[in-house]
Amino acid sequence: MQPTTLVTSAILLIISIHQVVHVASEFLPEDSKLNTIELATKYKHPPLQFEVVTEDGYILALFRLPGRSKVPVLLVHGLGDSSDTWLLRGSTSLAITLADDGYDVWLANVRGNRYSRRHVHLNPDKDPAFWRYSFHEIGYYDLPAIIDTILKTTKAESLTYIGHSQGTTASYVLGSQRKEYNSKINVMISLAPVAYLHHTPPPISILIDLSPVIEQVFKDLSIHEVFGDNTTLGYVIHRLCPLPFIGYFVCTYSLAFPTAGYDPPELEPKFSQISSTHYPAGTSSRSIVHFLQVGYREKFAQYDYGSEGNVKHYNSTEPPVYRLDQVTMPVALLVGDNDNLSTVPDVELLKQQLANVVYYNLNPRLLCNHLDFVWGRHMSDYLYPQIYEVLDSYKHF
Template sequence: MDYSKLVIIFAVLYSVSGKEYEYQQSGRTFRSWSDISSGVSSLASFIWGVEYILNGKGADGDVTAQDAYLTITELARKYGYNMEEHKVMTEDGYILTVHRLQGRNATLNGKVVFLMHGIIESSDSWDLQGPGKALGYILADNGYDVWMGNARGNKHAMSHKELDAKNSDFWEFTWEEIGLYDLPAMIDHVLNMTGKERLYYVGHSQGHMPTGASAAQFVHFGQLVNSGRFSRFDFGEDINMVEYGLPSPPDYDVTKITVPVEMFYSDNDMLSAEADVDILKGKLPYVIGYNFLEGFTHLDFLYAYNAKDKIYDKILRRINEN
């Protein structure tokens, strides 16, 4: 299946996000985006499930129609894996679900891996391909303690200590808040639960199949495209002066990212151009791997039949080397 067609559909939806955000700014709700997201999510899940079943690509060949209707936890347990659901509250009150996956028969090797989805996705994306295919299961089978995060606003993170998801105030965030609050809260929880001082982090972009996101996230991405900069949210000159003390938003300083980074990119990714990846590579101080994947679309990094051979096996080898 050509998943790029789905990406085109999503791109069309993204184009309305600016209008949706204006509604929120004027005091009106933009729940219509959630309605759109829910509908497209159901369609995408159905398409994926049909292909998954017809191709017979599942756990040890044992794929049933039921799999398309099971939750990530139900799927893991069906195939004999241990799956836990942890609730984590962020500093600003969002309640996130973090899934913990451990292997069927593997002995834990003492290493922890944290997997993080992109925009309008969820922890499901790391397990949908099934055992032997999906990165979550592959890592678990090799003895890793696998934790899968969920960002505010997706289907596993729709709660807040005070705000209701039906209220527009709940959706007043971009991916900056995910980086500032969600990731630290989840990673700290994982380190506390495992007693470890460090972990391995694997992330997939910030754009693919929908399970929930704020319209402001898409506005922010659009601003980056228009400006050609990797900068904070642009509220307009007056509010920027209040928020940042500058008429335009400041850039993120990625040179401060000092951890080793392995990168995978493609010439056919509509949401992550080669030129942009090259710019990022040039600014990151510690890139230990730069892997080109010819012809891969944005979703192929997760769902391609050869993702295991092209990507996941390399990730596994790299982690094993350390």
């Protein structure tokens, strides 16, 4: 085949795929096209939006679904996610369920996602420095700024924190590194908590073994932002994954389930058309590398810059280990037996290290995986009773 014929064929293929995606997008569920404000409004809780500026200059979007509870409830999403995640199940999503019951619900967006891709000085499209963060900076800078904004606005003395995945990791950083915030959280509900990655099965364990190689590839290719709406990979995911049949097979069944744990009944094809337009919402390559380092080094520690870099940053050749015994806020741990990212043995280790675990629950649903804690079709049956059991133990009204 002649080169010109190959080029022509490639162009025609790209055009055909684009046309298929365009036509398919016309038939996507309405919620796949709505942002946080539009989703919350659709489900009868029009939100207020706040702009939070961190000590190091990141501008974060924070949403409030006002309620009558005296103690605010802050929901913090996972890696590469956004505030959308708490609303994607509509009337049965956690944010709407809590708001319906009168809770004063706040939805965080950490640095780098689609709602918090701003900085007072740095341009995320031009300045690599914008992306030099991981869950450490989220816990050290983002969470204090968000918590202070909520407490100042509501005049409450403390709040309830509900985090998922990285949202839990960052809370442990907060409690160990900025100890004064332990008293500002009346209880921290950890959904699929992540601090240790000793027992993750493939494919995550394979990626952990390749951690040094992956980090070097990111450096060599100058990849700073990952999975963002403006990135090539993000663009492809948000257009390929919502496609009927092929999108579910490629993105959910072949990629998401091996990573998070298989649970097709709870994460059905129609819902994947909604979730895959919202997730991923963008993060930094360093965020991914830091988690891989935790698994590779088998230590819940700060970012590893290498021996020379560590001396510069920490005055030590080794990055400091987070002192989980300094996390004195009450912590509830909710774990799934089918979770490939937050495995039961790793959460057991976390439980032993934390200073004040007040509740532990292994979900009764045997197929409960990492994503079921935010997107499960029947969360109200197998997850919400545990969440409300903790909430009821702490005075909110």
